[in-house]
Amino acid sequence: GNSVTQMEGPVTLSEEAFLTINCTYTATGYPSLFWYVQYPGEGLQLLLKATKADDKGSNKGFEATYRKETTSFHLEKGSVQVSDSAVYFCALSLNTGNQFYFGTGTSLTVIP
Amino acid sequence: DVKVTQSSRYLVKRTGEKVFLECVQDMDHENMFWYRQDPGLGLRLIYFSYDVKMKEKGDIPEGYSVSREKKERFSLILESASTNQTSMYLCASRGTGATNEKLFFGSGTQLSVL
Secondary structure, eight states: OOEEEEOOOOEEEETTOOEEEOEEEEOSSOEEEEEEEEOTTSOEEEEEEEOSTTOEEEETTEEEEOBTTTTBOOEEESSOOGGGOEEEEEEEEESSSSOEEEOOOEEEEEEO | OOOEEESOSEEEEOTTOOEEEOEEESSOOSEEEEEEEETTTEEEEEEEEEETTEEEEOSOOTTEEEEEEETTEEEEEESSOOGGGOEEEEEEEEOSSGGGOOOEEOOOEEEEEO
16 A cells, blocks of 8 residues: 655754654555644645655755665755644655645754 | 635534535535544545535544535535534535646635534
């Protein structure tokens, strides 16, 4: 089947610390991979995506590389800010069909 | 920018009531989705629709129904609300084709069933 597993939170970091949130997937076809972010009181919004193996998605200082050999799409940021405090969701979508498969979300709190 | 609007931000209902959650998108998207979000469980798909009057069950359709009479509007219906349907409900839409993979979400409706 298709599924996404991401590291459990919550994660608490000091400002300017390095962030990694792990995400691995299982897919029956060739998925596109996504990271969505949910700020407090809001819906989810796309942070970055990668559509094929070895692609790197990046946005707002965040990066993730599509690793087919390890079926992973880990999210990284070199220096987090207080404004990055949010819940982060890893997701996959297959080229066929309409469904997205989401991980359970990882809550990040950045303290000054 | 695409806008997905959910009619209520907070809703409080009583057990047994019929509840309507409304969602409207303004980008002529074919596909619309209803998810519920619960702590520790992430997002779970309830129903989705790929065209007017078309619907498909997601992972947890029990206790819910949907209506899509117009392309821009997708309604989630709780026929007889129960306390275990207390949750955050998120509507989303997307277009079709390789350039339309992105899901656009509404701000969510926090439903409490007492």
